[in-house]
Amino acid sequence: MKKIFYSLFVCASALFVSSCMEIDNFDGPDSHFTGRIIDSTTGKNILADQGECRVRIWEKSYSLNPGEQNIPVKQDGTFNNTKLFKGTYDVVPEGAWWPADTVRVGIGGKVTKDFTVTPYLTLFDFKAEVVAADSIKVSCRIDAPVAEGLPRINDIRPFLSLEQFCGAANCIGYYSSIAAYKKNINATWDKVKKLDDGKSEVYEFKIYVKPGYTYFVRMGARVKDTFEKYNYTEIVKLEIPQN
Amino acid sequence: MKTFKYITAAIALGFMALACQTLDLEPKGLIYENVLLSSDNGVKKYLALVYQDLPIEDFNYGQNGDQRGYATVYAGGWHGGNQWQAQKSSAASAAAEACGRALSYGDSWGYWPYDRIRDINNMIEQLPNYKDNYKEEEYNALMGEAHFLRAFYYFGIVKRYGGVPLVDKVMDPKAPAEELQLPRSTEYDSWKFIYEDLKFAMENATASKAELGRANRYAAAALMSRAMLYAGSIAKYSQYIPTTGNAVDAGLMTMPEEYAEEFFQYSYDACKFLKDAGFKLLEGADKEQNYIDVFLKDNSATEDIMVKQYGPKTTTPWNTNLFHCWDAMTLPIGTNLSSSVGAAIQPSWELISLFELPAITDENGNPVRFDDPSDIWKNGMEPRCKANFFFSGMTESVSGTVIDVQAGVYSEYPGTAADGTEEVGGSVNAYTDQYRHRMPQPGQSKEINGQTVKVSGAHGLAEGVGDEGYTYMGTFIRKYIDTGINPADRQLFGSTQSWKVFRYGEILCNWAEAAYELGLIRGDENLKKEAIEHVNELRRRAGATEYQYNAAPADLGTDVYGFPIDENLQYIRDERARELCFENHRIFDIRRWRIADIMFQDGVYTHALLPYYVLSEGKWIYLNEVNLHGRKVTFDKKWYYEQMPGGEISKNPNIIRNDGY
Structure with a gap:
């Protein structure tokens, strides 16, 4: 009796094992897609925040109606993904810039593709300085490289961070919750207050900080488009002296 | 060894059983369409699940979390029972x-009630075969009821996703995939589909108020006034949300402003229909107690248009009744x-x-x-x-x-x-x-x-x-x-x-808003003044001071939202917030007005x-x-349209995703 059970058991186990014999013959994702987002007004990489803007890709060789994948744009304005399946992709950079065209890219091996985009807003004359033992002052002005058809401008804000990554996604949350550290512009470009050179007035914030800390500071402004991401100034490092 | 023999015998017997050809017997415990659709009581049985799953945002309706969704249909699975956690979400x-x-x-809890819509479509297709069992008006009433129910389900889907595949017949699962994979219709066509169903229901469903909890033509009119108001405000305000992409280009989400007038007029007419049918506010000398009675008493002679009823908790069998936890969760x-x-x-x-x-x-x-x-x-x-x-x-x-x-x-x-x-x-x-x-x-x-x-x-x-x-x-x-x-x-x-699914208080809010929006579109001062009169009817009942129509209203919207909302309109909206608070309207109102992303920005x-x-x-x-x-309320702009459920796209590649995600 026992023998029968044992032999049945062995046969069943053999069946289980045999069902696993097929070898997955599909290559792992090993293609590499990388590139830069170039600001057409400066010719340099766009000033971005870590992971806010993105390069969106759709693998068209796989399905007629594929779901999207996102490659985040890094703070230095580059993007990089080394684990993509080889195939044909539709690619579009999405973020704080005028909508870019979707392009079709064959990805296999290492593919580099740079996108040149025009930001909605450029922030210039950025100044950040320590004005007292416990406060700093930041200011900047904004300009619109393309004024016609520019979506309504939402707001301008300073961003403070205690590490090198600084922006809306990487800032000290405390400052976001305080109305005084955000200027709601909420107007179209023609209604924005301007100086004689046709660019915006100076937006200035005085911000309380803790003595003895090192802050990374920048400012950002955004418009009411699909994504509502910020255009940024460069990042300035401020050391607040210990008193 | 004996056991072995028995096993062999059992297997042998099993083979013999396979040889029988008459296994295809009708089970005796099931009732089929020929019984269900041939009497009013049978139809009630047939529609029980359809009623139970109706997208009514009642005491058991929740937002985020595992239990999001309706009492019986939700993200965690189908028919999970009553949701005590509803107020937590x-x-x-x-x-x-x-x-x-x-x-x-x-x-994105993936609301997709096409199973119930199929039940309703089946009834609409099969009921003519049993027409002889009914008097003419009874038959029409049932058809009207079915159209109301279908419109209610589509209202639940369209307000979430915009345009959706419009299934108005029973689809054959054996048909070729191309026939089954319906694309999404435009948002305008989807709202019009709801309009057509409700129009049919208003003309055909019963005028009797005898059965509490069951839909009649007044329930259809009430849903018409609500749904068409939604459609009108989406047509008017969706242009201010700058989302772009394939779905927007194809008209699957957002509608052109020119359709706003049409929809507001439908809403207006439905409200008038209900007033003419004799619905009125519950009035009483003690304004405070009277307002409490609005929600606790059976007001079918005055204010109630449709109610959803609940019964006591049952333990055996478990969860067969519908009940809720409002008192324990709010006191x-x-x-x-x-x-x-x-x-x-x-x-x-x-x-x-x-x-x-x-x-x-x-x-x-x-x-x-x-x-x-x-x-x-x-x-x-x-x-x-x-x-x-x-x-x-x-x-x-x-x-x-x-x-x-x-x-x-x-x-x-x-x-x-x-x-x-x-x-x-x-x-x-x-x-x-x-x-x-x-x-x-x-x-x-x-x-x-x-x-x-x-x-x-x-x-x-x-x-x-x-x-x-x-x-x-x-x-x-x-x-x-x-x-x-x-x-x-x-x-x-x-x-x-009970939950007041539709009450005349809401109709007056709908009416005021539809009339005022129509007045704005047509430049008609009389319509605008009429709107304020509807608001004041509510305010008199509430014991509040009446609002004076402002002939030169200030624009309160442009500075905040970037598009005009005048003082009178803002007041009408605020009155809606006051009158309908905690009735789960507000979240959908600020959504269809397209103000939620700014209200809750950051x-x-x-x-x-x-x-x-x-x-x-x-x-x-x-x-x-x-x-x-330190809780903060948020609203992302993309939530004006929920994303199409991923599982449905994998079944039907013709479904285009919504933009903004």
Whole structure:
């Protein structure tokens, strides 16, 4: 009796094992897609925040109606993904810039593709300085490289961070919750207050900080488009002296 | 060895059984269409599940979390039973009417009730075969009812996704895939489809109000007034949301502004239809009690157009009844009050401040001093406001308990209201650290400046009891709290009061808004004035001051939202917020007005209405602190349209995804 059970058991186990014999013959994702987002007004990489803007890709060789994948744009304005399946992709950079065209890219091996985009807003004359033992002052002005058809401008804000990554996604949350550290512009470009050179007035914030800390500071402004991401100034490092 | 023989015999017998050809027998325990569709009682049985799953945002409707969705259809699975957690994921807290755990609109739970739509389509197709069993008007009434139900399901889908595949017949599962994989229709066509179904239902469904809880032509008219108002405002305001992409280009989400007038007119006409049918507001001499009766009594002769009923909790078989937990989840913990959880959502100052009530700060920004916390509601408060909220000092009628809220004690209060209400979670700053005293448990006293004084009220605020059970917002919800309940039933699954699916109060709100929007589109002053008259009808019943039509209204919208909303229209919208609070309209209203993303931009705190005793003066003050738990309500612009469920796209690649994600 026992023998029968044992032999049945062995046969069943053999069946289980045999069902696993097929070898997955599909290559792992090993293609590499990388590139830069170039600001057409400066010719340099766009000033971005870590992971806010993105390069969106759709693998068209796989399905007629594929779901999207996102490659985040890094703070230095580059993007990089080394684990993509080889195939044909539709690619579009999405973020704080005028909508870019979707392009079709064959990805296999290492593919580099740079996108040149025009930001909605450029922030210039950025100044950040320590004005007292416990406060700093930041200011900047904004300009619109393309004024016609520019979506309504939402707001301008300073961003403070205690590490090198600084922006809306990487800032000290405390400052976001305080109305005084955000200027709601909420107007179209023609209604924005301007100086004689046709660019915006100076937006200035005085911000309380803790003595003895090192802050990374920048400012950002955004418009009411699909994504509502910020255009940024460069990042300035401020050391607040210990008193 | 014997066992082995038996096994062999059993297997052999098994083979013999396979040889039988007559296994294809009709089971005896099932009832088929030929029985179900040949009598009114049979149809009721047939439609039971269709009614149970209707997308009614009732006591059991929740936003984010595992239990998001409706009582019986939700993300966690199908027919999971009654949801005691519903208030923890309340739509009211996601719309900042209250503070609770759900802080955002609960998108992407994949609502896709085409199974019920198939049931209805099957009835519409098969019922003609049984026409002989009915009198002409009975047959028409059933067809009308089926069209109303189908429209209700499509309303639930279209308001979430925009244009959807419009299935108006029973599809054959064996048909080629291309025939089954219907693409999405445009958003305009989808709303028009709902219109056509409701028009049919208004003309054909029964005019009898005899069966409580069952749809008649008035329910169809009420849904028409609501759904077409949604469609009209989406047509008018979706242009201000700058989302672009394939779905927008194809008209699957957003509609051109030119269609707004058409939809507002449909809504207007449906409201008028209901007034002509004799519906009116429930009126009574005691305005406060009357307003409570609106929600607790059977008002089918006056205000009720359709109600959803519940029954007592059943244990065997488990969960076969529909019940809810409104009383236990909204009242505070206490003897004969809630015996479990309690106060899961608590009214916000954002809502309360819309009502007429005495000022709590003077012109210099100092808190007004009261002799007693109850002074705030005893003098100068709108009766409707008293009927909606429990303020400190009010008596809860079933338990006889006096609601006792005290947030703490200020040893003295030399500053302005702003000093004690800084915009940080719980409003903690150097000023409050210096003067404010609070206790960890309810009903505790403390020695301050040599005097022993009560610091925390019996029903809150207590810092050490978490976010439920006791108030941290200063008030409790009174609307819909059952005054005829046995106190022992104030536990989970103990509540059975009906939900007013449609009531004439809502119709007047719809009518006012539709009339005013039409007046704006056509430049017709009479329509605008008529709108204000509908608002004032509600306000007279509420015991509030009537609103005076402003012929030259200021534009309140452009500076805030970037598009015009005039003063009168804003007032009509605020009246809607007052009249329909906690009825789960608000989240969908701010969504269809396309203002939610700006209202809640970057997350906004909800505020409390907290009574404090000022020790040095022996007086009471009220402060609008940021809620104790620092909760912020958010709304992402993309949530104006939910994303199409991924599982449906994998089945049907013709479904185009919504943009903005």
